[in-house]
Amino acid sequence: MDLRIFTEPQQGATYDTLLTVAKATEDLGFDAFFRSDHFLSMGSSDGLPGPTDAWITLAGLARETKRIRLGTLMTAGTFRLPGVLAIQVAQVDQMSGGRVELGLGAGWFEQEHTAYGIPFPKEKIARLEEQLAIVTGLWATDIGKTFSFDGRYYQLTDSPALPKPAQAKVPVLIGGHGATRTPRLAAQYADEFNMPFASIEDSERQFGRVGDAAEQAGRGRDTLVYSNALVACVGKDDAEVARRAAAIGRDVAELKANGLAGSPAEVVDKIGRYEAIGSRRIYLQMLDLSDLDHLELIASQVQSQLS
Numbered sequence: 001m002d003l004r005i006f007t008e009p010q011q012g013a014t015y016d017t018l019l020t021v022a023k024a025t026e027d028l029g030f031d032a033f034f035r036s037d038h039f040l041s042m043g044s045s046d047g048l049p050g051p052t053d054a055w056i057t058l059a060g061l062a063r064e065t066k067r068i069r070l071g072t073l074m075t076a077g078t079f080r081l082p083g084v085l086a087i088q089v090a091q092v093d094q095m096s097g098g099r100v101e102l103g104l105g106a107g108w109f110e111q112e113h114t115a116y117g118i119p120f121p122k123e124k125i126a127r128l129e130e131q132l133a134i135v136t137g138l139w140a141t142d143i144g145k146t147f148s149f150d151g152r153y154y155q156l157t158d159s160p161a162l163p164k165p166a167q168a169k170v171p172v173l174i175g176g177h178g179a180t181r182t183p184r185l186a187a188q189y190a191d192e193f194n195m196p197f198a199s200i201e202d203s204e205r206q207f208g209r210v211g212d213a214a215e216q217a218g219r220g221r222d223t224l225v226y227s228n229a230l231v232a233c234v235g236k237d238d239a240e241v242a243r244r245a246a247a248i249g250r251d252v253a254e255l256k257a258n259g260l261a262g263s264p265a266e267v268v269d270k271i272g273r274y275e276a277i278g279s280r281r282i283y284l285q286m287l288d289l290s291d292l293d294h295l296e297l298i299a300s301q302v303q304s305q306l307s
Contacts, residue, residue, distance in 0.1 A: 001275055001306045002031040006073055006229055006283035009052050010038035011045045015060060017289050022061045024292050025068055028299035032069035033061065034283060037076050040112035044249065055088045062096035070096055073194065073229060073283060074105030074175060077127060078118060082134035083156060090139065090165040098166035103173035104132060125181050127153045132189040136172065139165060179209060187213035192225040203228055204277040227281035228274055231259035234267050234298055244294060248287040260284065264301035271306065
């Protein structure tokens with residue numbers, strides 16, 4: 001079971017804060033540092049000092065880390081043209097020496113689009129399908145050949161399909177709760193399927209749908225990595241759990257029901273139940289980025305038991 005650190009910088013974080021967390025992620029032995037792709041805070045947070053761009057952040061971290069994987073849960077398809085996104089991700093992959101992973105989703109938060117003048121199309125899933133075809137098609141085109149695409153939403157003509165990533169294949173992550181189109185897209189394009197903030201029962205059901213879709217697409221269901229994203233709130237005792245829950249404005253009972261909360265033993269046990277239904281990777285949503293002791297506790301008391 002891989003443990004990855006997942007941050008939500010739109011809630012309020014500078015690049016320096018993210019760098020500190022990423023370096024702690026690397027030093028403490030976690031597998032990867034991922035971040036969201038949002039331009040507007042949610043809930044009661046004021047979001048100060050303001051948003052940071054996901055791929056600019058990852059470009060900086062690519063040069064200042066050495067081992068950890070770097071990626072997004074999820075890059076919003078509404079934010080970037082797919083040809084430009086392919087260039088950005090390939091460049092960051094080169095800058096990192098081949099440590100990048102692309103989580104790509106349709107985009108959903110309309111308010112952040114209106115706040116920054118970003119078009120918010122009605123047909124987002126159909127656009128996402130074309131975006132996936134273009135990004136992966138550009139990377140897969142042999143050097144010296146060109147890539148063209150004639151879709152409903154995007155058209156590319158004789159693209160040189162450059163630059164290429166450092167990796168022979170950048171891992172692509174697709175996720176979500178959709179019962180039909182999401183599993184089909186995952187089966188066609190994804191190396192990993194991520195189930196965000198879902199119960200064990202809902203995750204098992206969705207993993208089954210994705211596996212079935214993979215078999216129907218002519219690939220084995222085990223050719224995908226299945227993963228979960230869950231909020232983390234771990235403490236050495238009840239008082240510490242309560243303090244960390246209060247710091248992120250959440251209730252302990254709710255966190256235990258819907259996330260990974262409680263003592264290290266409780267969290268290890270719950271992770272084991274996700275593992276039993278096929279999850280092989282957990283993205284720990286860390287909402288208080290100033291609490292590096294939280295990361296150290298998870299590394300020493302949770303991650304150590306899983307490995």
